[in-house]
Amino acid sequence: MVQIKTPEQIAKMREAGLVVAAVHAATREAAVPGATTKDLDDVARKVIAEHGAKSNFLGYGGFPATICTSVNEVVVHGIPDEKTVLKDGDIISIDAGAIIDGWHGDAAYTAFVGTGHAPELIELSRVTEESMWAGLAAMKQGNRLVDISRAIETYIRRQPKPGGGKYGIVEDYGGHGIGTEMHMDPHLLNYVERRRGKGPKLVPGFCLAIEPMVSLGTPRTEVLEDDWTVITTDGTWSSHWEHSVALTEEGPIVLTAPDCGKAKLAEYGVTVAPDPLG
Known part of the structure; x- marks a missing residue:
């Protein structure tokens, strides 16, 4: 069953999404050489509390932290700790979420720690992020779920x-x-798998978290002994980008983007709906 939201509920999700955007801004500034991933978690915890929100990661299935901090070959679900110290040249994907009045926001981004990153890493992050926006641009009435998967995969390929x-x-x-x-x-797959069919039609009130994860090598992963940390099986580095989006009668709203996705989706010829918070 797909949960269809009312405009009022989407407005609450927008509130949660803006908290996530604030967490992203604060952790991006804090992701510097010498910082630990626990330092970033502390920053996120403070921002969420200041906004009167709750973390939807902390305690989820036993997850012990406020955000996921996935460094280099870690794809997703990296657990913040005091032992993991960021070094110049690292990349880190930070996944964060927040709850306002029972409604959730969820988004992730890849950051570069320090300077001097290899061009292939810069391009990896760019390709992953742009594939996400291609997927977001496919969030249109009349499309089906598979159209988003196809847009993401096509861009990457x-x-x-x-x-x-x-x-x-x-x-x-x-x-x-x-x-x-x-x-x-x-x-939502980030590629088209024929046997899954086309999936449901996209209608107003449909809300998704669109999140491609891309590596420099294998598409295969394994989970470490902590039962959370996901790494690439060949050790190649990876990137993760994510936004939450709602479809309305007037078009999509990227709930976790400060400008509702207006600037980026304009590049795809897509007009976003007005911000429900004004």
């Missing part, structure tokens, strides 16, 4: 990988519905 070969589109994780829970139906 068309990008030449520095040094040759192909990018790995992570197979075991994807996007999801979001609303009164962080993870809801439907599951």
Whole structure:
């Protein structure tokens, strides 16, 4: 069952989304050489509290932290700790969420720690982020879920990988519905799998978290002994980008983007709906 939201409920999700955007801004500034991933978690915890929100990660299935901090070959679900110290040249994907009055927001981004990153890492993050926006641009009435998957995969497959070969589109994780829970139906693949069919039609009130995860090598992953941390099986570095989005009668709203996604979606010829918070 796909949970369809009213305009009032979408407005609450926008409130939660703006808290997530504030967490992103604060952690991006704090992700510097010498900082620990626990330092970033402390920053996120403070921002969420200051906004009168709750973390939807802390305690989720026993997860022990406020955000996920996934460094280098860690794809998703990295647990913040005091032992992991960020170094110049690292990349880190930070996944954060917040709850306002029972409604959830969820988004992730990849940051560069320090300077001097290899061009292939800069391109990896760019390709992952842009594939997310291609997926967000497919959030249109009349489309189906598979159209989002196709848009993401098509964008990635068309990008030449520095040094040759192909990018790995992570197979075991994807996007999801979001609303009164962080993870809801439907599951959203970042590639087209024919046997799954076309999926549901996109209608007003449909809300998704769209989140491609891409590696420099394999699409395959494994989970470490902590039962959370997901790494690439070949040790290649990866990038993760995510936004929560709602479809309305007037178009999409990127709930976790400060400008509702207006600037980026304009590049795809998509006009976003007005911000429900004015």
